[in-house]
Amino acid sequence: MDLNPADDRFADLIRADLGDDVLRPATERYLEEPRNRFAGHIGLLALPRTVEEVAGLVRHASAAHVPVVPYGGGTGLVGGQVMAHGPAPLVVSMERMTAIRAVYPTENVLIAEAGAILADVRAAADSADRLFPLSLAAQGSCRIGGNLATNAGGVNVLRYGNARDLCLGLEAVLPNGEIWHGLSRLRKDNTGYDLRNLLIGAEGTLGIITAAALKLFPRPAAVGTAMFQVPSPEAAIELLALARDQVGETVSTFELIHRQGLEFLTEVLPDVRQPFEVPPEWSVLIELGLSAGQSPSEALEAVYQSAESQGLVSDGVIAQSEAQRSDLWAVRERIPEANRLIGSVSSHDISIPISLIPDFIRQGADMVSALGPYRINCFGHLGDGNLHYNVFPPLGRYRADFEDQRGPVKRAVHDLVHAFNGSVSAEHGVGRLKVDDLQRYGDPAKLHAMRAIKAALDPKGIMNPGAVLKV
Amino acid sequence: MDLNPADDRFADLIRADLGDDVLRPATERYLEEPRNRFAGHIGLLALPRTVEEVAGLVRHASAAHVPVVPYGGGTGLVGGQVMAHGPAPLVVSMERMTAIRAVYPTENVLIAEAGAILADVRAAADSADRLFPLSLAAQGSCRIGGNLATNAGGVNVLRYGNARDLCLGLEAVLPNGEIWHGLSRLRKDNTGYDLRNLLIGAEGTLGIITAAALKLFPRPAAVGTAMFQVPSPEAAIELLALARDQVGETVSTFELIHRQGLEFLTEVLPDVRQPFEVPPEWSVLIELGLSAGQSPSEALEAVYQSAESQGLVSDGVIAQSEAQRSDLWAVRERIPEANRLIGSVSSHDISIPISLIPDFIRQGADMVSALGPYRINCFGHLGDGNLHYNVFPPLGRYRADFEDQRGPVKRAVHDLVHAFNGSVSAEHGVGRLKVDDLQRYGDPAKLHAMRAIKAALDPKGIMNPGAVLKV
Incomplete structure (x- = not known):
């Protein structure tokens, strides 16, 4: 279905309905991502303060067939937060929805709005003598809504699970503009399909998460x-x-x-x-x-x-x-950080069945050295089978000399991962970077089901078009 | 869409394609459920041995618009396994797919077919010096596919989570007859929408789970x-x-x-x-x-x-x-067992935010005693906020005297649960018993999304019609 740009006329409709304050002039930072592999464009920037405002924005976008890009902390590494092609989108940043709405220490539950910075969520748990275990390098700037939308991982997954495992309930705006009030504090609730886990990891393509009920844990003594x-x-x-x-x-x-x-x-x-x-x-x-x-x-x-x-x-x-x-x-x-300063030819966020990791590391080294005189930095969350497998130029040479090699190196590494029954997208998500990988390596029946679900929930295709699934 | 019964002509089509051995004469036990609240009917009973046979059965059912009821151990308490109304269904029992396909002790992963008895899965883990923690009263006869389809709970949820939390990957036949090969052994895998969690808890309405990759744990010393x-x-x-x-x-x-x-x-x-x-x-x-x-x-x-x-x-x-x-x-x-022998007026599998449980118990007692001279047995998984809240006749009287009170008592208890932000379906599922409750208490946006997903994945409505969602 054809989409329209978020233009001045669309802005006027939003202002007339939601007031002047919800829109802001777009600045550069909403068009960038940490690895500078994608340059976004933007029609309109909205900073809603309530779930009702988010719903209003999405309803307008749905009526006008305008693409919507949900925006968290902007720290994602796969381009899920920047739309480069097609009509200029409405970017909906959650940065004004940062409240910790409630903490229930007895229940080990905290309710945070999607724009809350991960470090602030952790601090709020800490103040209640509890632990919110999600922890990753970007925690000072990433936002919990983005962590959930991408099912973020980090250094504590081994014990406490991914972002998915730390969420009991969601409040979200669905692509038709309806608000799902699903902030359950319940540990057991089998009332219908698992919409929570469907939105988690969907990277904003099935709706916008506006708040979450999160699991807390006792702080280790x-x-x-x-x-x-x-x-x-x-x-x-x-x-x-x-x-x-x-x-x-x-x-x-x-x-x-x-x-x-x-x-x-x-x-x-x-x-x-x-x-x-x-x-x-x-x-x-x-x-x-x-x-x-x-x-x-x-x-x-x-x-x-x-x-x-x-x-x-x-x-x-x-x-x-x-x-x-x-x-x-x-x-x-x-x-x-050292990796960034050195500059990789290609970086890979992969997971492998744990018992196969030693073989993978050996075969990977042989395979990469057959491609060129590269250095490999293979490190990461071994307990989860999640490796960051990054390929670098030889000492004294620079990534700029190997730009044309990124594609072949990535392909070779991902092919090997796939041959080991691994995943080419372990904790960073698919975004726009790995859309083709998903098509290449994904299970066909699952891809058919994904497309059917996307078409069912977002028939106009307005939510984060081009992320996860090829448009 | 109108469905057709699984009649002799349909049986002939299946025999011609899959051979004589896949069909069996239906016996009484496929029409019963433990609480005798539902009397099923059945057109045809199939006992497939492989995922390909399951796919063949579903393809035939899809082509002929015949309803399919997936059947595990038959221990479900909400009538999800028995279809009473509409054209007589094809019942697909997983009882011949019971293999433990593989155990990976290093990875803490076990792969079981859907028909494996829960106790056998636990024993297989035990033999590998590992723990599969799902544990519930029916474990000697329930099957792991049914446990996953209903997201079963049990006595170890507090530490290890529900069935959902214990599953890494699935093999399943989708309503169009496609096989999803999703038996991932990975702890981190963000490659698209979470089809696994969508099938888990969908009670056979979105496909048939045929095998699962399950998480194991160290055995406590x-x-x-x-x-x-x-x-x-x-x-x-x-x-x-x-x-x-x-x-x-x-x-x-x-x-x-x-x-x-x-x-x-x-x-x-x-x-x-x-x-x-x-x-x-x-x-x-x-x-x-x-x-x-x-x-x-x-x-x-x-x-x-x-x-x-x-x-x-x-x-x-x-x-x-x-x-x-x-x-x-x-x-x-x-x-x-004692409850069954006494005979309840109405039984309720509910969950409540943990900190509200004491208030709920007090208000519930007041409310029930206002309805009649009942005895309440309130017990269960307090750590999960999951109570079995069962209402019984006074000493010396029998449930048969209170048949007409079941509806009002259930409604009053469920209304109170809802007022406490609780769930009327904690660990037993919705099945056919709680379809109306889901409509009454469910979030409208979520219900819309559920209907859209059901229509997208099962456009002919053949998978377990009448369970979870009203036909």
Whole structure:
């Protein structure tokens, strides 16, 4: 169906209905995304303050066949927040809907509006002596609505799940402008189809999330962090199983780090304090969150001892202070920044069945080295089977020299991932970057069902056109 | 759209395509359900052995506009498995697709066909030194496909989640006969709309689940079970919070028990060994699953001590042997049987925001006693906010005398649940029993979306017609 641009006449209709204050002049930042792979365009920028205003905007867009791009923190890495082609869209930014509407500590529930910054949601939980576990590098600027729309992951998925798993209910505006009042605080509610999970991960193509009921957790009484050297990815996987046998679900983080990442830090971020004199080929960052009365350093020490007796670790550092903890975390958290400074040929957010990861890493290395003299930084959320598998130019050369190689490298990596029954979109979403991948690797029956659902809920195709599904 | 019965001509078409062996004469048991509230009828019974046979059956049904009723263990309590009205359906029972296709202990994943009995799935996990935590009274006869189609709950939801939370991927036949090959073993996979969660809980109205990739967990090294007397439901809720502060996620069961349930046991199941001389008004069954090196009885003792100092418990029994554990569990698990023997006027599977439960229980008691001289047995999964709220005739009288009161009692209880922002369908599903409730209490925007999705995926309306959504 043909769409129309969000032009002056459309703006007048909105002003007449919703007042002058809901629209704003568009600025550059709504047209950019962190990796600068997409340049958006924009017809109109709206900053609604209530779900009713969001519904009003969507009703107008539906009536006028104007495309709508929901906008959170703008931190997405797959271009889901910028529309480059077709009629200039109405961008609906949630930045004025930032309230924490309620906290129910007894129920371990918090209700936040979609525009709330993730860090603020975490802080609000903290103030109620609770934990909201979603944690990722962009948490100072990403917004919870975007986290849900993309089913964000992060460093605590191992213990607490993805954004999807942390949501009990939603308030949302559907593509026809109807408001779904679904802010359930219930842990069990089987009343019909799971619209919540359908909107989560749909990246704004089936509606706009305006608020969410989120799950909180008890705050661990004590947190322990360590970095262990492991002889191989196999050993890392066995170490995780061993740790879980010993300390159960308290393992909240288990991140694999490759020497390449540590060398990148040395190269471009030399102020980052590294735990080992000589960067080990493989190491893991492990964190435990324990109940009262348990000692994290003793628990980590015990894990290390058992692992050492099985040859699963060769050296290790257990943080003895908050400062040491934060040093260890800095190693993991600043690797993406180092990656950006080095400049990748191609970056991949992939997941692989956990037991196949060692094979994948070996075959991937062979495959990439056959393509050229690249450096690979393979790191990430090993416990979830989610790797960030990034391919870089050789030392002394730059990504600009390899622009024409991005496509072939990406294709080769994604083909390998697919051959391993993996996913080419683990935690960042499909956005506009991976629309073709979804067509290529997706299950045909599922794609047919997705298209049918999209057509049923958004028959005019106004919601974030071009994201997830090819227009 | 008009549907046709699964008649002899239709049977011939199936035999010609799929052979003689896939069809069976229908027997009574496919027409019954445990509470005898629905009498089904049946045109044809099919017992497919492969997903391809299921797809063949659905393609024929789609072409001939014949209704299809997917059939698992037949243990559902809301009539989702029996179709009473309209043209006689094709019943597709999964009882010959019972294979455990694979177990991946390293990945904590098990792949089971839909017809696998829940207890067999649990046993297969056990054999791999893992836990599949879904556990409910019918586990000896219910099948995993039905558990997923209804998003079953049970006694371990508090720690491990509903059936939905325990599933990573599905293989399913969609209403057009296409096979969705979605048996992902991945923990993170954001490749398009969440078809998995859409089929889970759809009660066979959007397709037939034929196999599932299920999450496994480490087996707790030691399990501790106790029953504590609590002065009130408020105290029970505070006790749960206290226990979680002390022992974190290891609290796997937290069941509220009312004196009425214990008195029913005394009345009709006197062989059940009860832990307290005088049945307390309120008590809780609590279970911890701990890692190696922790003592369950010490942990429970510590919880009891702290709780006692805050006035949250007044007496308690901590199981000191496997026999004592099983005695405590028997008290909880045989209450439903006692309920059946007594015979309820009306039973309700409800959930309430946890902090509102004490108020709900008080107002519910007032409301029910205003309706008549009923006895209430209110018990269940307090940690999930899920109560089984069952209303019984006074001592010495029988449900048969109150048949005409079932409707008004149910309506009054459900109205109250709705006023408390609760759900009238917590863990048993909607089936055919609660179709009207869904229309009455459901969010209109969500209902519209559900109807649009149903029409999009099943335009001929062949899949389990009359369940979940009114035809």
